[in-house]
Amino acid sequence: MRVSLFITCLADQLYPEVGESVVRLLHRYGCEVDFPELQTCCGQPAYNSGYQDEAREVARNWIRAFEHSDYVVSPSGSCTGMVHHYYPSLFENEPEWKAKAERLIEKTYEFSQFMVNVLGIKDLAAEFPEKVTYHPSCHAMRLLGVREEPGTLLAHVKGLELIDLPYKEDCCGFGGTFAVKMADMSEAMVCEKAANVCSTNASVLVGTDMGCLMNIGGRLNKENKPVRVMHLAQLLEEGVKRGESAGRK
Structure with missing residues (x-):
């Protein structure tokens, strides 16, 4: 293909x-x-x-x-x-x-x-024994209807504990040019989103859009919060390597 x-x-x-x-x-x-x-x-x-x-x-x-x-x-x-x-x-x-x-x-x-x-792939034989929370980006969820696919992939990762993000469907405040035009409102939104991420006690925040992850990650970093921010593809690839090291087929 x-x-x-x-x-x-x-x-x-x-x-x-x-x-x-x-x-x-x-x-x-x-x-x-x-x-x-x-x-x-x-x-x-x-x-x-x-x-x-x-x-x-x-x-x-x-x-x-x-x-x-x-x-x-x-x-x-x-x-x-x-x-x-x-x-x-x-x-x-x-x-x-x-x-x-x-x-x-x-x-x-x-x-x-x-x-x-x-491709019909759900289980990548990945292993990622950490607490993870997922942020669904507005455009992926609302424009494309991407709702189940990321969760399907994460559900098949061995050892991963997926913790539901409170108010997960709320925007993170990035919105591309919105963050520039409405900076104060954008900051308030990302502060709320970062607080919700921290409330899960997850060690990793995962998503499918780097705009959102850059925005939330920037806020978490500014607040010195020990949350690792990863794109879904990064988490899955790292999980595949861990799975291979552990001898999963």
């Missing part, structure tokens, strides 16, 4: 190890992964700021980068959600580009969606 990695801006510039974990896990299950170097931003920051013409131009470049891919997989529900939900409206008056966007939407997935729903 041929898969193209859509790395996203945050992962590319700040968290490349997340992309590496995704690629190694896909390789583990027989996927041939390529990285279209034409890819840049999906256009979400411009779109959210009201610059639709600029967002449209960026989206055209994204489509050019991936239009010949068999599958597109991303470690971000937010950026994947941008493609799925806003590209058709961006190209409403450009039938050729709208058709290209819709063809790409059919084969573009967030990482956990692809693992569970396309």
